[in-house]
Amino acid sequence: MMAMLWAQEIMSCETTEEAKALYERCPRLLKAKVKALLIKSGFEEIVEETADE
Numbered sequence: 001m002m003a004m005l006w007a008q009e010i011m012s013c014e015t016t017e018e019a020k021a022l023y024e025r026c027p028r029l030l031k032a033k034v035k036a037l038l039i040k041s042g043f044e045e046i047v048e049e050t051a052d053e
Contacts, residue, residue: 003033019046
């Protein structure tokens with residue numbers, strides 16, 4: 001449930017940069033589920049691999 005709320009909040013961001021920043025602040029234990037939800041929803045560009053992953 002919490003992962004879905006994070007994903008919805010990220011998808012509602014106005015810019016890709018804002019969405020990526022919010023995704024980076026996502027709690028570690030939820031990040032995999034949030035990533036799966038974003039990919040399933042067509043937001044792959046937000047979860048592209050970054051240097052710290």
